[in-house]
Amino acid sequence: MIDQGSYGLNQLYVSISKDENWAQADGKAGTVEEYKDKEDRVVLKRTFKSASEILSTYYVYDDLGNLSFVLPPGANPDGGAIDQIKLDTWCYQYRYDGRKRLTEKKIPGKGWEYLVYNKLDQVVMTQDANQRSKAPQEWIVSKYDAIGRVVLTGVYKLPSSTANTSYLSTVQNSVTAQVSQWESRITTGNGYTNSTYPASWTTTLTINYYDDYSLPGQNPFSSGSKKTRGLLTGSRVKVLDNTTGTSNLLWSTFYYDDEGRVIKIYKQHFKGGTTSGNFDEITNTYYFSGELKTSTRSHKAGNIEQVKILDEFDYDHMGRKKNSWQTIGIVKTLISQNEYNEIGQLKNKKLHSTDNGATFLQNTGYGYNERGWLTSSSSPLFDLKLRYNLPTKGATAQFNGNISEQEYTAAISGNDWVTYSYDKLNRLTNGISTEGLSETGIIYDKMGNITSLTRAGYGTLAYTYQNSNQSNQLASVSGFKTGSFVYDVNGNVTTDGTRGITLAYNYLNLPQTVSGSRTMSYLYDAGGRKLRKVSGSITTEYIDGIQYDNGVLSFIQTEEGRIIKSGSLYNYEYILKDHLGNNRVTFDKFSGAIRKVGEENYYPFGLNKHFQVNAGSKYLYNGKELQDELDMYDYGARFYDPVIGRWNVIDSKAEPGRRWSPYTYGFDNPMRFVDPDGMWPFDRVYASMNNAMSEAKQIFSGxxxxxxxxxxxxxxxxxxxxxxxxxxxxxxxxxxxxxxxxxxxxxxxxxxxxxxxxxxxxxxxxxxxxxxxxxxxxxxxxxxxxxxxxxxxxxxxxxxxxxxxxxxxxxxxxxxxxxxxxxxxxxxxxxxxxxxxxxxxxxxxxxxxxxxxxxxxxxxxxxxxxxxxxxxxx
Incomplete structure (x- = not known):
């Protein structure tokens, strides 16, 4: 990268934005300057923490207009030339071929990733740095049909390849030389030809079937519609159990009515480490207007029905869900009943009725301010108040959606509140709790990495980053938790010295084994679904919301909690949540009356405090499962560590947020943002406001x-x-x-x-x-x-x-x-x-x-x- 000087006069235009917290006395603090060139390309974005502390992100383009480099604040691009070390440590780098196709990219903390294209400009092969470090090297292959749909994916081991050597041009030339560009359906093998490069591979990961039911080895459901052109009719997904070829591929088949709605699904699962006799049959019916009316799930293991669940729904005149019933055996329960206000916001939610809605165990009322932000969630067992611009406990008023105070009342913990403060970049700096769940003195570097955090009852954590604090990756943490960290070339934590563990990952960068102070293993399918966890003598199996412990059905998740099986009986357990989806209070019905099962409160970055009456749910912070052996939460795409307030794996969607460290949680504002699947933060406050602003939201399910x-x-x-x-x-x-x-x-x-x-x-x-x-x-x-x-x-x-x-x-x-x-x-x-x-x-x-x-x-x-x-x- 060569510095070619500065833009001349009148060559750029700048947009300056300020949020609602900005005041005249702030000057530039809390403002954003965005500079664009005459082609409307962003070339520089500056955010001001203060007049002197500036976070600049530069965007560098090649002669053809392709984005080639992004220089985030950590590289200090205002400070002069960017050398190769800074480029590799902090910066996003992109390379293109002569057809302007992205062929190589590097995300900070990861090695180079390669992309290979066919003559139709479809990505057909990819390789990350971990795959390149193997011998022979591995590539992920995608194959398409004639209209561009992915029909096959798999792992290909490049013959005679050595570790850490680039074969990008070799592989690209092999793909370009291939005459065939797509696969066609046949009646033998896996149902597709092998016409494109490579003709064979080591492991099949996924197979997709479209348009009809000529599926290898399957007998189609006779009552489905024949109007299926363009629809997915079947799929097979590999269990990532280190077997090769096409063994242990889980079937799913989909059947539709004449309007293209799914009416029947057959779906294999992997209970007990086998596919034989293990499947779910799901049957759906719909109202004339298109909403789901009923869904029946017959869950079978070893060809024996373990449980049958009937869900029934009805809706109001705007298509919003009103009542949800569930039947297991002969017992029909009204799980929830929703009421909405005049602009479509949820006003009341009632939980658990066995007398068709005459009485309920719990009623929660919701309140909002004039901007549509949630201000209260009130029920007999848990009362929550959120304050923004009208604090009453001494916090600084927040006008931009940041929460200034949270006050809550629960039976065990009593009445408590937390006051919050933020810097001019809207990063949380203090969360002071009357319950003793405070996190204060939170300091960040320019990329949003935490450098210091004091937690009540524990002490102060000091963070040191690699390359003399010139990296997003931790070198060590000291304080009440002390230890060093090591990462692999994909940016995954492989050694966590604070816990004394070593982790190994699969090709999806999901943890596969844990060794050291504790021993665990995880099993996933090729789509990233967790199928099994083995920890000591306990084997937990996950089957789309049904959970087994050591082969015995433990519970079934519902939209409001779970159903716990005890012998031949099923007991409904409900969860009252806060605005972040955190489990705050759990209750059930016992001896004809409501019973409180558990209560959870949290430090701002998610470390929880238990008030369990009985063995409670492990689905806690943001509703995610606590891996209590590790004190981490499983979000699906990666694990989150609430002890240090960071992810242990790079964000797979890091590029939309290049000005942030790919390890930060929730833009450093955990009271406002949640990460539904570990891939991108979601703003609950603005989602609530948008719901109020537009009646369009009333058309859709809430x-x-x-x-x-x-x-x-x-x-x-x-x-x-x-x-x-x-x-x-x-x-x-x-x-x-x-x-x-x-x-x-x-x-x-x-x-x-x-x-x-x-x-x-x-x-x-x-x-x-x-x-x-x-x-x-x-x-x-x-x-x-x-x-x-x-x-x-x-x-x-x-x-x-x-x-x-x-x-x-x-x-x-x-x-x-x-x-x-x-x-x-x-x-x-x-x-x-x-x-x-x-x-x-x-x-x-x-x-x-x-x-x-x-x-x-x-x-x-x-x-x-x-x-x-x-x-x-x-």
Whole structure:
């Protein structure tokens, strides 16, 4: 990287943003400056902790406009030249081939990762640094069918390869020389040809089948629809048990009705280390309007039904879940009943009724402020109050969504509260608790790595980082926990001296074995699902919410807690949670009355304090399972260590937050952010606000996983009235429109209409997307100019701006030369986009159009990214 000087005058434009906490006396502290060039590329983003403490992130592009380097604050890019050591330690690096395809990338803390493409520009082989360190080297292979769907993945061992040698060009040349670019269905073997490179491999990881039920060795369910073109009909997923070939691949088959909704699933599991006779049969029925009506799960092991669970649901007039029933055996229980306020927020939740809703064990009421932020959650067993800009216990008022105070009352711990303070980058610096669960004096480096933390009852932790504190990776921790850390070339902690353990990982960077002061092993499938944990004499098996201990069914998870099996009886246990999804109080029904089973309170970074009456649930902080042997939480994608407030593995989605260390938890603001799966923080406060801002959210289920609801093949979603409204209609041209969560469109027209109101003016926009082109007629009233941008990054469409002047004439046009509507339109993303209608109707149209035009694009719900100055990291 060569310094070619500075930009000249008037070559950049800067945007300065300040959040609601900013005051005139702060000056630059708490502000963000974003510099863009004339091509609208971000070249520098600066956040100010103070006037003198500046965190700068530079974005460096090559001559063809490809992002080549990202220089985050840890590299001190304002301080002069960046040498190779700084590049490798702190910076994101990208390399491209002559076709502008990303072929090599390096994330700080990890070795180089390689990507290989076929002639259709599809990624067909990848390799990380751990795989390259083996002899022979391993590659992950992906194979596609003729329309670009992944049908096979596996592990390929490159013959005659030596460890830590680059064979990228060799492998790329072998792929390019191959004539065949996709696989076709056959009736033998695994159901697919072996026409693409490589023709054979060591281990098959996944197999996907589409369009029909000609599945090898399977007898199709006779009552399913035959209209399955474009739908996933079956899959096989490898158990990562070190066996090779196609052994221990778990089958799943999916059957649909004529509207493309799943009505039957057969799914194998691995209880007892075998697939024989182990499967679940799931049967679904739906209301006419498309909501799930019933779901029946028959769980079998050794061909014997172990339990049968019937779930039933009903909804209000807006499609929001109202009642949830569950039946095991002959006992039918009303698990929960929800009530909503006038703008769609959850107002009351009642739990456990055996008399059809006449009485319940517990009733929780929810309160919100004018911005839609949760302020209270009140029930007889647990009362929670959250304060933001109106603190009563002496905290500094927070206007930007940070929580200033939390007050709670529970039967065992009594009434307590915590006051919180933050720096100008919205990082938690103190959480002072009247219960003695304080964490104070929290100091961070420029990347958000904790350097010091004092915990009440324990003392002070001092953190030292590798390379003389010039790294995101820990060298050691001293204080009430002392020990050193070692990482592998993928950035995974392999030695944790504070616990005296050594960890080994599988190819998904999930822990496979733990040795040293304690011995454990984990078993996963190729999709990352945890199947088994062995710790000492206890073997725990996980089967999609059903948990076994030493071969005996222990409990079944429900949406509000779990069902504990005792002999032939089942007892419902419920969990009252706080705003972060933390388990705070557990209760059940005993001898006809409510009984408190347990209570949990937490330090700010998640270390918990038990008040267990009986053997309580281990699903605690954020609702994640505590690995009590390790004092870590399993989030799915990686483990979190609440003792030191860090992840032990690099974030697989580190690139959207390049200005943060990939080991930090929740943007260093654990009272506001949760990480649902260990891959990206989720802002509960802004999610709550967005729910209040847009009536669009009332169309969808009020859970984190938003489910789409479309009525009929020609149905649509309509939103309003606020300052704008939007309407999306699916108009089948030929073929059919299918929907269940994601809407798959084949040979159809998608029509999106938006309306935005600005004083006395209104703007209208309509976008029609149909095979190979986009049309955007616009009309307007009043003196208003409207800009509508639609860019297809996946298919190389040209950029274009639609501009309407006072005469209503159309300015430029958009050309989409290689676009196909055969893909997946995620209306969950559309729902998030609708939240921005307050800004302009056409902006919402743009957001949805971009989702539609990028069906292959991995898009995060942008409303889940914190709306704070230090966030939004590229």
């Amino acid at each position: 859970s984190v996983n938003i489910d789409a609801k479309l009525v009929g093949a020609g149905g649509g979603l309509k939103v309003g009235p606020l300052k704008g409204k939007i309407e999306a209609n699916l108009l089948p041209a030929k073929g059919e429109v299918t929907h269940s969560g994601n809407v798959n469109i084949s040979a159809s027209l998608l029509n999106i209409k938006g309306e935005g109101g600005f004083g006395g003016s209104k703007a209208h926009a309509s976008v029609n997307i149909v095979k190979g082109k986009i049309e955007a007629p616009l009309a307007k009233k009043g003196p208003l100019a409207v800009d509508l941008k639609a860019v297809d990054y996946s298919f190389g469409a040209e950029k274009g701006n639609f501009t309407v002047d006072n005469s209503g004439s159309l300015g430029a046009s958009i050309k989409v030369s290689q676009f196909s509507v055969e893909g997946s339109i995620n209306f969950g993303h559309a729902a998030m986009a609708l939240g921005h209608l307050m800004k302009a109707g056409t902006e919402a149209v743009k957001a949805i159009a971009d989702d539609v035009m990028n069906p292959m694009k991995n898009i995060r719900n942008k409303d889940q990214i914190p709306q704070l100055n230090p966030k939004n990291g590229h």
